[in-house]
Amino acid sequence: MLKVLRVELMKLQWWLVGLLIVAGPGVSVLLDARPDQETGVDAWQIAWGQVTVQYAWLFYPLLAGVLAALLCRPEHMGGGWKQLLALPVSRSNVYLAKYVVLAGVLAATNLAFGGIFVLTGLATGLGEGIPFSTIGLSLLAGLVAVLPLAAVQLWVSSRWKSFGASLALNVCFTLPAIFAAQSSEYGPWYPWAQPVLAMSPFAGGLGGDSVLNVSPMTLWVVIVGGFVVAMIGGLVTFVRADFAG
Amino acid sequence: MSGAVSATRAAAPAAGRASTLALVHADWRRMRGTWLLPLTVLGPLGVTLLGVVLFLLRGEYMVGSFISGEKTGWQVVIDQIDMVHVFAIALGAALIASMIVDVEHRSDTWKQMFGLPVSRARSYAVKFAWGAGLLAVSSALMAVGYAGIMVWQDLGPLPWGNLARVAWMPWVAVLPLFALQLLLSALMKNQALPLAVGIIAPMFGMVMSEIPAWLPWRLVSEAMTVAVGGAGAVGPGETLSGLSPTQIAAASGAWVLVFVTVGAVVLARREIR
Numbered sequence: 001m002l003k004v005l006r007v008e009l010m011k012l013q014w015w016l017v018g019l020l021i022v023a024g025p026g027v028s029v030l031l032d033a034r035p036d037q038e039t040g041v042d043a044w045q046i047a048w049g050q051v052t053v054q055y056a057w058l059f060y061p062l063l064a065g066v067l068a069a070l071l072c073r074p075e076h077m078g079g080g081w082k083q084l085l086a087l088p089v090s091r092s093n094v095y096l097a098k099y100v101v102l103a104g105v106l107a108a109t110n111l112a113f114g115g116i117f118v119l120t121g122l123a124t125g126l127g128e129g130i131p132f133s134t135i136g137l138s139l140l141a142g143l144v145a146v147l148p149l150a151a152v153q154l155w156v157s158s159r160w161k162s163f164g165a166s167l168a169l170n171v172c173f174t175l176p177a178i179f180a181a182q183s184s185e186y187g188p189w190y191p192w193a194q195p196v197l198a199m200s201p202f203a204g205g206l207g208g209d210s211v212l213n214v215s216p217m218t219l220w221v222v223i224v225g226g227f228v229v230a231m232i233g234g235l236v237t238f239v240r241a242d243f244a245g
Numbered sequence: 246m247s248g249a250v251s252a253t254r255a256a257a258p259a260a261g262r263a264s265t266l267a268l269v270h271a272d273w274r275r276m277r278g279t280w281l282l283p284l285t286v287l288g289p290l291g292v293t294l295l296g297v298v299l300f301l302l303r304g305e306y307m308v309g310s311f312i313s314g315e316k317t318g319w320q321v322v323i324d325q326i327d328m329v330h331v332f333a334i335a336l337g338a339a340l341i342a343s344m345i346v347d348v349e350h351r352s353d354t355w356k357q358m359f360g361l362p363v364s365r366a367r368s369y370a371v372k373f374a375w376g377a378g379l380l381a382v383s384s385a386l387m388a389v390g391y392a393g394i395m396v397w398q399d400l401g402p403l404p405w406g407n408l409a410r411v412a413w414m415p416w417v418a419v420l421p422l423f424a425l426q427l428l429l430s431a432l433m434k435n436q437a438l439p440l441a442v443g444i445i446a447p448m449f450g451m452v453m454s455e456i457p458a459w460l461p462w463r464l465v466s467e468a469m470t471v472a473v474g475g476a477g478a479v480g481p482g483e484t485l486s487g488l489s490p491t492q493i494a495a496a497s498g499a500w501v502l503v504f505v506t507v508g509a510v511v512l513a514r515r516e517i518r
Contacts, residue, residue: 013435020441028448031456054448058332062444070437161351163436164344165280167444171336172287175329176295183302 004089004097011074017105024063025113028055033120039127045201047126048135051117052200056142058174060195061149065170067105068153069163071098076161081243095238102150110139134201141198141212148191148226155234159241188218191226268363268371275348281341285379286386288337293390296326300398311400318400319407322391323473330387331469332447334419337383339443341376342426343436350434366509373505376423381416388412410472418468418493421461421500422446428508458488459496468493
């Protein structure tokens with residue numbers, strides 16, 4: 001397993017991944033950056049609420065799809081699947097290794113996002129009182145919420161050669177999140193709305209008991225349940241697939 | 246192989262070049278089997294269905310403001326969907342750009358295509374024209390979708406002027422974005438970077454920040470603001486830059502000219518391996 005993981009890490013185009021995980025979060029933070037008159041804890045909270053909406057609504061879920069397609073690219077080029085799977089490695093390990101790398105890069109993206117936000121906040125003079133606990137919890141919750149979506153994307157990317165096709169599917173699921181997230185009735189049930197609900201203090205507005213910024217029901221049923229379904233579906237499809245090309 | 250290719254190309258002009266029409270036909274044959282055509286129809290259909298779902302969920306509340314006379318029927322329809330429309334057309338432009346050249350990348354047909362007596366610049370321009378055409382069909386269908394929702398919900402007489410504007414203005418405004426995406430997608434074999442650039446676009450639409458309105462990413466939401474009829478698209482406290490339709494069209498034309506020229510020139514000079 002570890003060897004397969006190491007190979008995946010070697011195959012990854014780090015310059016490209018590095019560019020994506022810095023540029024995307026960078027743009028989302030900088031677009032909203034303006035020298036504010038307000039300083040202190042409240043100003044930090046408001047700024048965090050604004051940038052997370054931009055970042056987590058569409059960009060973060062869509063990035064998960066682009067990265068999943070990127071991870072499967074070496075194998076889709078010129079019959080790579082056949083070569084890789086002919087080696088004495090188990091198919092499920094190959095798939096799991098790809099998923100672990102995907103989750104790791106998504107975690108790094110969130111870390112970069114948090115880091116860029118704090119630096120930009122300091123540079124634009126938000127002053128003292130960085131709400132590290134809010135930011136930290138929100139980053140972790142966003143990562144957990146995006147994991148099932150990443151599993152779905154790896155599922156389709158492992159079968160589809162085209163970046164465009166898997167991104168088109170991703171867009172179809174992610175665009176409705178704009179409405180789902182606003183609805184207190186349907187929001188908690190729609191998997192693609194979870195990253196923004198979990199990350200943005202503006203979107204959730206959840207009072208009482210919440211785990212990782214979403215209700216326990218959403219966490220266990222929608223996020224964990226969705227993750228299990230997508231992961232098993234992806235694994236079964238991958239293990240049984242016939243890689244002809 | 247490469248020697249043979251350049252020999253063919255050198256001999257080509259004398260034999261007469263493929264007509265533009267033939268290039269248009271060739272691209273049609275290539276894209277028939279892909280997801281491009283379904284996507285062109287499914288995009289507007291999806292956004293319209295989203296509108297239908299919205300009306301089913303909170304239709305009473307939304308139609309209420311029409312019955313009370315607070316809003317026109319057009320405002321009721323466009324109020325919720327305009328943002329999705331902007332994101333969908335911007336993401337659609339990136340997707341179409343990627344898929345239209347991915348055919349060549351994946352089967353390595355750049356080399357074969359340019360080995361033939363075909364003008365590289367012209368075949369690039371034809372690809373741009375095809376994409377622009379598909380986006381135009383999408384935009385027109387979107388207007389049909391809006392009209393459909395208005396008839397279904399009985400929201401008064403159809404506002405032909407608004408429907409026409411919502412069909413053509415976001416389309417004109419998205420062309421620079423499409424031209425830029427086509428440039429990136431054609432130059433890079435790996436579509437991860439062009440598509441990543443494409444998915445950043447919605448973030449520009451979400452904020453009314455200080456980025457100049459004539460930049461490709463902002464133009465689409467500017468055009469939508471005009472198409473909607475002003476105030477509807479703007480939340481409280483946000484300011485409109487107020488580009489006129491003529492200014493939007495001019496900015497769009499200028500960007501398209503720049504991006505398509507750059508793409509055609511770079512492609513024509515690049516060594517294809």
